[in-house]
Amino acid sequence: MVQGTAMERRGDGTWLLVTPGPLDVGAIEASLRDPLAGGICVFVGTTRQVTGSKVTEELRYEAFSEMALAEMGRLAREAQERWPVLRSALHHRTGTVAVEEASVAVGVSTPHRSEAFEACRFLIDRLKEVVPVWKKEVFADGRTEWVQPGR
Amino acid sequence: MVASPPVTVRLFSVLKDRTGMAVIELESGGVPTVAAALTVLGERYPVIAEYRRWIRPAINLSYADEASPLSPGDELALITPVSGG
Secondary structure, eight states, rough: OOOEEEEOOOSSSEEEEEEEEEEOOOHHHHHHOTOOOEEEEEEEBBOOOTTEEEEEEEEEEOOOHHHHHHHHHHHHHHHHSSOOOSSEEEEEEEEEETTTEEEEEEEEEEEEHHHHHHHHHHHHHHHHHHEEEEEEEETTTTTEEEOTTTT | OOOOEEEEOOOOOOHHHSSSEEEEEOOGGOSSHHHHHHHHHHHHHHHHHHHHGGEEETTTTTETTTTOOOTTTTTTEEEOOOOOO
16 A cells, blocks of 8 residues: 555445545546446546636645545445445545646445446535645646635 | 643645644644634734635544534644645
8 A cells, every 4th residue: 555545445445545646537447346236437527627718737635634534424324325326436636646647536336327426426525625635737838726615 | 720732733735835834733722623723824924814704623533614613632633625636
């Protein structure tokens, strides 16, 4: 395991990870397979190069890893209460994430596809609201800026 | 008399950059609540006062609020608006 990684695999089929290493979407998809599942939904968030007139060189992520893991675990439990989630995974990368690379991946497996889409959407939307991770934009012109929604 | 363990304050992102501090220890007797801690910190580091209305405090890895009590040995994290994903 890459140094600086925080990981938790729970008995209820939840896999949580905060790591400076690259995210393994294939391993996430494999971890969500379940005999009772009729569908797997995985969302992968990647570094976008162009936002309006700004050109991004890379993103640098900082996490409060212990609390990020705890918050991701709470979100996984909330999803289990609202949808028939069989397995779930929430992974976030820290450090420098180049254009096109994945900074976040969340996924679920459920008996039917509609609940997989809904639960996955819930997990990524709430992750962006509550999980203590921050990104700094590094622009092509060398400027840097912390992204602070609502500030 | 044995001193109580301090309250450990953790800073991240913009607050860490602008204070130059990742960890600050406060004598727990002087900060019975999150609000009291934020006032003490804001006097020492103006950027914390500037950001106070946007800070979501967390105690021992769970979100709390300004009225939440602090006990000796607690870890208080100052969570500015998050931007993961």
